[in-house]
Amino acid sequence: MSAIAPPQVQERKKASYLLWFGILLGMGGLHRLYNGKYVSGVIWLFTYGLFGVGQLVDLVLISDMAERRQWQLSGGRPSKFDAQPAVATEVRKDSLMVQLLRLAELHGGQITVTQAVMETGQSFETIESELKTMVRSGYADVTNRPGSGVVVYEFPELM
Known part of the structure; x- marks a missing residue:
């Protein structure tokens, strides 16, 4: 995604990480529900974050999850190529x-x-x-x- 996220994305990421700590109260998956991943959020909720494993994996995934959700809510499309300029590739003559x-x-x-x-x-x-x-x-x-x-x-x- 983009290197510099807009303020709304940063706020969504912060809230997502805070909700991730819901696992300490026995409520895993709150961050998933917040980011529009309703099915997996409910699964996480009833399985204590997929027995803790899914909750730990989500530490790595939350940033991207929050960014994608913010793009969805703002009507844009998330793309890994959004912030990168188009670069023409040259085909070698011996390729x-x-x-x-x-x-x-x-x-x-x-x-x-x-x-x-x-x-x-x-x-x-x-x-x-x-x-x-x-x-x-x-x-x-x-x-x-x-x-x-x-x-x-x-x-x-x-x-």
């Missing part, structure tokens, strides 16, 4: 992704995992993982060759 794209270009916009393994020397798992990442990102499609059923990754921009 596996670029190698695969060049190989696909040589093969009319299509490539198989076996072709990529032979050309790059990388493992099947590494190649398949990189190609699946490209598919999830929308840069490639997966099809099968008629007759053989071989899985083919197609790059429409290179066809």
Whole structure:
């Protein structure tokens, strides 16, 4: 979350930590109820903070829990990237992704995992993982060759 929290978030964190001490009175989970985690809060309440273990783990989680709840209440969306400026990443010319794209270009916009393994020397798992990442990102499609059923990754921009 953000490095410098607004005053409302700081106050929510303080209150959450104070409510955490409810376990000393046999009432674990008050901090969870306060931060909108109603189901787990009730469970903590009836199990003495999940037998003390959950209560101890929550010492680490309270800060994030309180910050997320404050964002929910203020109508915003919590994000770990909110306070960080966008930074463009540069793709190295010798990266596996670029190698695969060049190989696909040589093969009319299509490539198989076996072709990529032979050309790059990388493992099947590494190649398949990189190609699946490209598919999830929308840069490639997966099809099968008629007759053989071989899985083919197609790059429409290179066809």
